[in-house]
Amino acid sequence: MLSILPEQITDESFAGYILRLSKRNGFADPVEWLNQTTWEAITKNSMSANHWRTLNTFIPISEKELRAHFFARHSLIFDDYRCNKPRICALCIKELGYLKESWQYIGNLYCPKHKTLLIDNCPACNQSFTWQQQLLSNQCTNDYCANPLKAEIIPNEIEELFIDEICDCLLASIFAKDPLTTVLPHSKVPHFDNLALAITQGFNLLTCDDEFTVFCNNLTDNKDWNHLPMQFRYFPLDLLITSLQSLWPIACMAKSPRKRQTEAHLEMYEQTQFIVAYGSALNVLTIPNELLRSLPEFKNKEKLPLNARINIAPLLESL
Ligand SMILES: [Zn+2]
Ligand SMILES: [Zn+2]
Structure with a gap:
């Protein structure tokens, strides 16, 4: 059990809270008291029941009481719209000394108070930040750099997205x-x-x-x-x-007329791979389903999920 247990601040990020707890209790790094996998699960937003049990042996606060992460679906390319590496407003950290949960949300591009860009890598050494206590003192987490972090201006064009x-x-x-x-x-x-x-x-x-x-x-x-x-x-x-x-x-x-090839048939190289998702083959390339079903990926299968990867190279000559 940790001896000093400050409360999580209302808008403090979960991993940031663990960093602050660590520092308050005299540790240089959370892995000095918490095992590596649990700490990683906290920073990656992938806490299992086991991880919670481990954490609760040090912090007697339940999963419900701790403000951990929330999930949402917004994008085709990722499930969660919170990133799992630290993003910060250097000016807020100087004033407050803790990391806000709202900074992890990629929809927030700048700090509403200081109107400066939220940064996830150091402007001096260009290295990504890692979850380390130096951040609480507004310092780059790359030991070879360790520069104090400065505020960055948000590029105009992306400000209002x-x-x-x-x-x-x-x-x-x-x-x-x-x-x-x-x-x-x-x-x-x-x-x-x-x-x-x-x-x-x-x-x-x-x-x-x-x-x-x-x-x-x-x-x-x-x-x-x-x-x-x-x-x-x-x-x-x-x-x-x-x-x-x-x-x-x-x-x-993209509507401007595409250059059409006038040469009827360029010499066909042997194209062995053209990997696409099944759904894209149907809906973007509009290849008939019957044709797609002749591919080896469909052998002995009733159907494939739309995100299954298929190689359509064998069909290129017949299209
Ligand atoms: Zn700020
Ligand atoms: Zn740096």
Whole structure:
């Protein structure tokens, strides 16, 4: 049992509370009293009944009384809209000395009090923050840096985004990073090295002509892809657009006539892989179900879930 048990502050994050408890009781790190797996479960929002039992041997406060995390579904690419690495307002920490739960919510991009960007990595060394006590003293968690953290200005263009738009931008950032994305990744919580930067990159792809052109050129000029029919070369673009929740300029930009290939048949390379989700093959590429069912993935199966990954390369010649 820990000897000093300050209460969790109303708007304090769960992991931040454990850090503060640790510090108040003279520990340098929660794993000095709590086992590694329980501490990890706290920071990753994946507490099992066992983890709660372990935690309760040190803190006699029930799961209900502790304000842990909540779940919600907002995005195709993650289940929870709270990230599991620390995000902070450096100015608030200086004033308050604790980490707020609301900072974990990716819908909050800036601190409403100081109007500064919530940051998840150090502006000095560019390293992501980890759940360590240095944060409570407003210090970078990278030991080689250990700089005091400064407030950052929020980029104008992303300042007013709502949660659905933020999720769209994060989705687009995946395509901005890898234009040849044919299957949407899915994780429990948002994983981005620098959330604000990812949102900005996604926002630019969704709204800027120049970024859009570069993206399309990457699709059409790629040497591994340029023998494919146009419908397949543009598939990542169509997948992105059909997966968005809000209306963005990219939907209009994509309507401009696509360069059609005049050469009737380029020499067909042997394409061995083109992995997509079953649902995308049906709804984005509009491949008839009967044709899809001829693929080996369907062998001896009544049906497949829409998010099942299938390789449609064997069908390319018949399309
Ligand atoms: Zn603040
Ligand atoms: Zn640093």
